[in-house]
Amino acid sequence: MTAETVLRAVAPDAETRAEVLRVEGLRVTYRTEDGDVSPLTNFSLTIREHEVVGLVGDAGSGKSTAALALMGVVRPPGRIASGEVYFGGEDLLKKDEDEVRQLRGKDIGIIVQNPRGALNPMLRVGTQIGNVYRAHNQVGRGDAAARAVDMLRKVGINDPERRVAAYAHELSGGMAQRALIAMALSSNPRLLIADEPTSGLDVTIQAQFLDEMWDTVQETGSAILLITQDLGIIANYCDRVAVLHDGEIVEDKPVREFFANPEHAYSQSIMALQREVASDRTEARQSMHSEAEVTTEAHLVDIAKLTKNFPIRGSDKVVQAVQSVDLEIREGETLGLVGESGSGKTTVGRCLLRLEEPTSGAISYRGEDISGISKRDLRSFRSRMQIVFQDPFDSLNPRWTVGRVLREPLDLHTTLSRAEKVARSRELLEMVGLSPDILDRKPKGMGAGAMQRLNIARALASNPEFIVLDEPTSVLSPSAISELITLLRRLQDELGLSYLFISHDLTTVKYLCHRVAVMYLGQVVEVGTVDQIFNSPRHPYALALLSSHLFPDPAHRRVDHREPDALSGEIPSPVDLPVGCYLAGRCPHATDRCRAEPQVLERLADGRMSRCWRVSAGELEAAP
Amino acid sequence: MLTRYVFRRVAIGLIQLFGLVIAVFFLIRLLPADPVSRFVGLNSSEEAYAQAERNLGLDRPIMTQLGHYLGVLPGEGEGLLQGSLGTSWVTGTAVSTEIAQALPVTLELLTLAFFFALVLSVPIGMLAAIRPGGAADKGVFVYSLFAGSQPEFWWGLLFVYLFFFTWGVAPAPLGILSPLTSAPPDVTGFVLIDSLLAGRPDVFLEAAHHYMLPVATMVFILSGPIIKMVRQNMVRALGSDFVLYARCAGLPKWRVALYALRAAMAPSMTLIGILYGFMLGGAVLIESVFSLGGLGQYAIRSILAFDYPAIQGVILVITAISLLVYLALDLIHAVIDPRVTF
Known part of the structure; x- marks a missing residue:
């Protein structure tokens, strides 16, 4: 990257640059049986040349609807009820369909969340890129095919001559995302709309991908609207932040100002974790650790030479998911387990609770080996060790009421009377910050954050000492993540719990954990304190x-x-x-x-x- | 890869056919029917009855009958394994010869009907899908309900009344060629093809004219479900992410429509195959109304006469053709949709 592009990206003369897109009062309406629903009510935003604008908002705030509506597209059966979208000085909502069509894909490119779904499953990737290119440029089939190869090479796909012949289902998520960006950029658009372009990608690939996108756009001088829930992406790539809440932009500021001084209540809620941690809590976490390190006897869980292989059907080979992992978890501490997908971190957590049977190795709990004991003896340990899973929707039976969800572990692990169980359930709900009045409701309709709290309440029912948290925040919105992390820390302080916190999100790991183990391909490659790993990683x-x-x-x-x-x-x-x-x-x-x-x-x-x-x-x- | 797949499917099909032959063989004999008295009459003498039973081979143990039918008994002539479907008890003609006469009519009728039904239904289904709940969609809904809710012979009769009797634009419903026309030499068995091979366009036109009404009736019946299916699949395809993305990428309307159509047609192939297999025997009402002498009519005649070899032959042929049609459609499906692998 040249010094010039750096200057351009942070240049102070933002207000004087030419407008690329100006949206005013955009309203999108869906007609349903219960009347009209409007995911966007009053959306206004301006994007200027060379600008990277971040659009944040919770799930359901209308981000994706906005992305499409900026091109005059609405998912059927919705429609644009009112508003103006000025692109190149003209309101494209007033143009006829064919004129707008010529803008789409040529002057405005878009990348969407689900890249494999957005690619036509029945056509080769190269053909699709060629079709888009030919729709906007007077070229023949051969030139379009050559352009497809060029574009795939440009977005960093190895061996593009071979990849143009691939179908969407033959590509990995990252590869499909690149194919999509190749398509979106093939006609050098002036505006690129990127709707959660890296959701589902691993961190090392995510950074590489965003860097490439940023470079490409800087080279071509376009503007980007980057829609994301990830504050890390906003902070690192955006010049300006717009906050979408209830179908309206409620805050719109330069990125540094936004992080320093979020004004709207919603902005403050998503920034809460950062702000709280920035004040004092991280210090407390680290000091507590150094004491723990001295008292080495107080291990709660010891994992020694844990190995787990999965046999491959119809083959003698095995997938070596976990290889000879040694870890210990001390009383009252949080051990973070981080690594990219496929590193074996989830398998370690599952083996710990014997949800998967380890191939070999020993797991001891308070000095007692539990890796070989019978299923029946295991039950008494299960009440002391609990797990919270990644997907809050899948881990709750949608037909059960909240009360029944909470009663199940009480029936299994306690001898309380019926009335006592109800009282205990109410108490559990209060502990995780949910209203005790929802006992008779079903989980359906609760948000992901509230469901995950319910899962935590269920895990707490048997008074455990130790909880495995398997990516509990990965499907949550930023505000729900910060609430959940705060809750987990509070519960740890109040109940003296120990956690194994499995996550690929290093930001949450940093806030919650005392020590961190980094895994790569089934092995632990480095273990140390949060300070050691985050401030001076060695491996x-x-x-x-x-x-x-x-x-x-x-x-x-x-x-x-x-x-x-x-x-x-x-x-x-x-x-x-x-x-x-x-x-x-x-x-x-x-x-x-x-x-x-x-x-x-x-x-x-x-x-x-x-x-x-x-x-x-x-x-x-x-x-x- | 492909040849291996086709080979495997054919092999499996043969095993299925063999199982079917055995099952049908025994099931027919479980019927509370007495084919012998059907031939000699209820008041025949015991000798005549025994004689007839011997002639039909029904006096022998059932496993011997099966062996005879399959052609595994030494010195008993040809059976199924040698390619013979046996001899009809009613006419004394080889079953294969009779089927060879009836089958081409049915195949011609079905193929023409499916061809025109698809040509009509696919655009109409697409039109209905573009605006679900719109005028075209409502019209299609009423039509498919209307056409499908009444039996095909009734439509056939109505068409005969209107087009032949009232307006006189169609020929009488009496077979494919009028008795005065000399049939072209039998090469393929298909009149439309044979007449062209023989250089007799007049016969071709006459046959086509006679096929007009029965085909129209079937198209009328078939297009209902096909339109509905195309519409459903098309609505789903139009709502899919890749069609939405194609719109966002500014592809021309016709190209977006093609993307969606291809996605909609792939699953439709399966239903078309099932309909075709079903209609092989199920076109009997149309065949009867128009006196076409097709396979369905032959099947009904054989069943009513307890003509066991003929019944078995018809079932075998219908199943074999259905299996081939399914295979062909699976291959077409794979060509349309690269995600299908063998």
Whole structure:
């Protein structure tokens, strides 16, 4: 990236730049049996040249409806009831359908949330890109095909000559997303609308992808409307933030101002976690840890050489999901388990509770080995160890009332009378901040955040000491995430709980955890305190993971000081793993010894453990 | 890959057919029917009855009868395994010869009917899907309810009354060729094809003229469900994310429509196959009204006469054709939709 583009991105003369798009009073209405519903009521927004505008809002706030409506498109059976959308000085809602069609895909490109669904499943990717290009440019089939190859190469797809012949179902989510952006940018649009372009992508790929999108748009001089729920993306890539709430823009500010001083109540609620943590809580977390480290006897859970293989049907090979993992969880602490999808972190959590049977290894709870005991003896341990799953919708029976959901663990683990169970259920609901009056209601219609609270209340019913939290925030909106993290911390303080917090979202890990273990391809590659891992990661993979994570801090924007990508190449398959270090194929520091020797987890001088001989030998210095 | 798949499907089909032959063979004999007295009459002498029973082979143990039918008994002539469907008890002609006469008529009728039904129904279904609840959609709904709710022979009779009797634009419902026309030499069995092969356009036109009303009747009946199905699949395709995205990418309207149509047609293939297989035997009412002498009529005649070899032959042929049609449609489905793998 050149110095010029940096200047352009942060240039102060934002107000004087030419307008690309100006929306005024846009209202979208759906006719339903219960009357008209309007996801957008009064949407107004201006986007100028070279600007990256972030649009945030909760699920259901109308973000995706807005994205489509800006191009004059509404999902059937909705319609645009009123408003103006000025693009290039003309109101495109007043143009006839064919004129607007020529703008779409040519001057305004769009990337949507579900890239594989947005690609035609029956046509080759190259043909589809070619069709879009030919719709806006007077070229033949051959030129369009060549353009498709060019575009795929431009968005960073390896081997584009081969990939143009692929169908959507043959592409990974990241690849499909790139194909979509290739299509959206093929005619050099002046405005790119990106609706949650990285949802479902792993962090290292997400950062790479957003960097590429940012670069491409900077090169072509377009503007971007970036719709997301992720404050990290906003802070790192956007110049301005617009907050959508109940179908209206309620706040619209430069990004730094927004993070420093959110005004609207909704903005404040999504920023609550950052602001609270920024004040004092992180300090408390770290100091508590160093005490815990001294009293090494007080381990609640010890995992030794835990291994889990999944056999592949019709083959002698196995997927090595977890390999010889050693971890301990101390009383009253939160251990974070982080890594990309497929790293085995969820399997570790499931093996801990024996929801999956470990292939080998020992798990002890308060010194007692539970990896081999019978299912019946396990039950008494189950009341002390609970789990909260990723998807709050799937983990609640939609036909049960809230009362019945909470009564089930009470029936299993307690001998309370009926009246006592009701009283206990009400108490549990209050503990997680839900109204006790919802006992007779069904979970249907509750928001994801409230459902996840209910799941936590259910986990708490048996008075556990230890809870495995398996990505509990991954489907929640930013405000629900910050509420849930605050709740988990409060419960830990009040009840003295210990957590294993499994997550790929490093921001929440940083706020909730005392210690962090980083996993890669079934192995723990580094374990240390939050401070050690977040401020001076040593293992090259931990370093790469941290550097690609987007922290919601507009003072250190990724686009302002770009570092070269720490890792390259593809993740090896967990079926055929390399002999030596698993990262050797992607690591910039790899030597022949790395490729030949399996790596072991070794304790470093500062107390952390790392799985890299070069780190142990002091050859790789900590990042400044 | 493809040839292996086709080979496997055909092999499985043969096994299915064999199972069906065995099942039908026994099921027919479970009927509370006495084919022998059907031939010699209820008041025949015991000798005549025994003689007839011997002639039909029904006096032998049932497993021997099966062996004879399959052609595995040494020195007993050809059976199913040698490609013979046996001899009709009623006419004494080979069943295969009789089916070869009846089948082409039915196939011609069905193929023409399905062709025109599709040509008509697909655009109408698309039109209805563009604006669900709109005027076109409502009209289609009323039509498919109206056409489908009344039996086909009634429509056939009504059409005969109107087009032949009242307006005189259609020929009398008496077969495909008038008795005075000499039929073209039998090459394929299909009159429309044979007449062209023989260089007799006059016969072709005459046959086409005679096919007009029965085909129109079937199109009238068939298009109801096909329109409904195309409409449903089309509505779903038009609401899908990739069609929405195609609109957002500014593709021309006709291209968006093609995207949706292709997605809608893939699942429709299955239903069309099922309808075709069903109609092979189910076109009997139309065949009867227009005296076409097709396979359905042959099947009914054989059943009423307890003509066991003929019944078995008809079932076998209908099943075999259905299996082939299903296979062909699965292959077409795979061509339309690359997600289908073998």
